[in-house]
Amino acid sequence: MEKISLLQQERAKYRPKLPAIFTGEGSVLAVERGKTESVDDQETVRTLFSKTYGLPLISFEPSEKISLEPVNVGVILSGGQAPGGHNVISGLFDGLKALNPENRLYGFLGGPGGLVENKYRELTADMINTYRNTGGFDIIGSGRTKLEKEEQFDKGLENLKALGIKALVIIGGDDSNTNAGILAEYYQKIDAGVQVIGCPKTIDGDLKNEMIEVSFGFDTATKVYSELIGNIARDALSAKKYWHFIKLMGRSASHIALECGLKTQPNITLISEEVEAKGMTLGDIVDEIAGTIAKRAEKGKHFGIVLIPEGLIEFIPEMKALIGELNDVIAHRSSELDSKDNPDEKRSLVSSMLSEKAGALYVSLPEDIADQLIMDRDPHGNVQVSRIETEKLLIEMVGEKLKALKEKGMYTGKFSAQNHFFGYEGRCAAPSNFDADYAYALGYTASALIGTGKTGYMSSVRNLTAPASKWIAGGVPLTMMMNIERRHGEDKPVIRKALVDLKGKPFEMLKKHRDQWAVETCYVYPGPIQYFGPEDVTDQRSETLTLEHE
Structure with missing residues (x-):
């Protein structure tokens, strides 16, 4: 029998808060708020989505209680885990039961692949109650199978019809919700009679716009990482002998690094979007870090904290161009590469397939980084940047730069470094009160x-x-x-990722203080997530969300 921790027992008693529209005795009425268009490439997107393009925004207004026929609904957890996933399903379940107690919810197991392979379980009240306010996606599991082929859609529809399912909810990030949009379009075109609804999930924080203020999971994950960073900062201040290089999740955007930087005030917070905007080279980044280390050494401070976004290497212009070429090479010539077992031969073959400039850069990289750049792509065709040890690369290059400065008499300190990567530590944490409430509300809204x-x-x-x-x-x-982006060497419709706005208030706040934080020691120690106590502590919003809404 599974042992339930005391914290989990208490969290099971928590009742997530809902928008007032869902707390009345009646039903809700959907109100249309004008036509919409895609963020870019309007003509192309309209052509690809002739049935679902230009739909109006929807808001809800109260109405009299409406009696609805019972409906069966399916739900899928797609992609990487994020705190709050179980509460989305709980909110969806409760919302469906409020519409009609005879409504039934089926969870497809192991992500989108479960829909195609017809692996599912019915989610009952007893099962749902076990998972309320818990972290993880283990109620039905997740996966990264892409739903993009008509044979998958048709097989999925066959399985949905066998269960009498009339609506499908896909909980995922930008790629998963892109697939949800493609699936919705296909089912509309063939008049399948199945609704498709998406829910915004990703700890990376890159699925947001004027209508999606934040994705669920971001709040909890950044609080977990910030607790760890604060602990390390306290250790650095106590021992006074290590520079800690901390890589944080965030492949395509630096929202996590920015949020954790604002929460903990480290000496250096690298923001990938700024690196790209300034056209910085790898050497420029190394010079900046080494310069800060030298300045602190002059004050007798031989320790510090550096935050590094996971996807930094893709935002360095010279590296971004290289990775773009590598993506096309791997998409179209993978069989040739697979035929080479010897790493030296494989690197040589890769360099011969690249342009002269990209090839020269590729062969100049350390062999381990070069190998990591040609590893198998993820299911979306992206470099698996979490495997690229950018933090170790920077430590090595900064160390060499400081040796050169020491020879010139420009640095007299001691440089000892520790490397860390915080990723999985935050993905399945018990959701904060904010994420518990927000995720539950998203699920309830999906039912509406x-x-x-x-x-x-x-x-x-x-x-x-x-x-x-x-x-x-x-x-x-x-x-x-x-919009339309290049994926696997082809133009594809995808939901646009939201990058850090370099003119936005969160980045401006970092920019305003970072020179001071670099040389002085201004660390903040957020401590662990608080679930019980004063609301200004337990329900505290992220720095990013707060600043964006000032």
């Missing part, structure tokens, strides 16, 4: 979209810095967030 007959929408809950009762629930068309 189903109840009002919508398809091709993402569940949206806004006004998140206000009390939960004042949150605004609605739906945003999946096509509204799309």
